[in-house]
Amino acid sequence: MADGQHVQTLTADPHAGSDVLIVGAGLAGLFLALQLAPRPCIVISPAPLGQAASSAWAQGGLAAALHPNDSPEQHAADTIAAGAGLVDPIIARLIAEEGPARVRDLIALGVPFDRTPDGALALSLEAAHSHPRVARVAGDLAGKAIMDALVAAVHSASHIRIVEGVRA
Incomplete structure (x- = not known):
């Protein structure tokens, strides 16, 4: 971040079993994470899922x-x-x-x-x-409805680890 602060540091976890890191939790990032099943992946987001992505504003x-x-x-x-x-x-x-x-x-x-x-x-x-x-x-309301569906699907997907409060 420009102010020199960070919200959270994501450290390597040798037991996580994931070699895919998706930076961003908008429509593209969440859809990709779901498509990777069953391959484990990590999605990082600066805010709780669905709250920072501009995809939800798409009309x-x-x-x-x-x-x-x-x-x-x-x-x-x-x-x-x-x-x-x-x-x-x-x-x-x-x-x-x-x-x-x-x-x-x-x-x-x-x-x-x-x-x-x-x-x-x-x-x-x-x-x-x-x-x-x-x-x-x-x-x-397409953007909001799509994001709501993707967020729900990601939360229920066992192959996706969500890390919120991280900025890349």
Whole structure:
């Protein structure tokens, strides 16, 4: 820390059995920790889980090619076109291809995405999307709902050691 103080020192534990250290407890860090199962890992966070990550403030929803008439290829094409030359096409394709599976992962973790009366995901059409593909939670609470689900899953995962009050 800039003021020369530290909250906690994380010391090596030869009995911990983990060779994976995840610095940060936002959406990406917690999701990675869960995906590593059963491999032991340590997640360090400067605050109690869910209280310091900006991921919880994310509004809107997640864009993914989940509509029956949509495809990851079309999603990537829409993203590249909307980016007006600023989008790396390889990254756009990778994210568009992975999107549907990651939304399904979040559903499996208990994220309560909005649904239609028949139980399908309620997808909205926005901006430069050519198909409805934004999955939301209670309108604009996707970030909080995703983080709540991830925090609950991490707390119940035996392969994850959580160390709070540590800054890297």
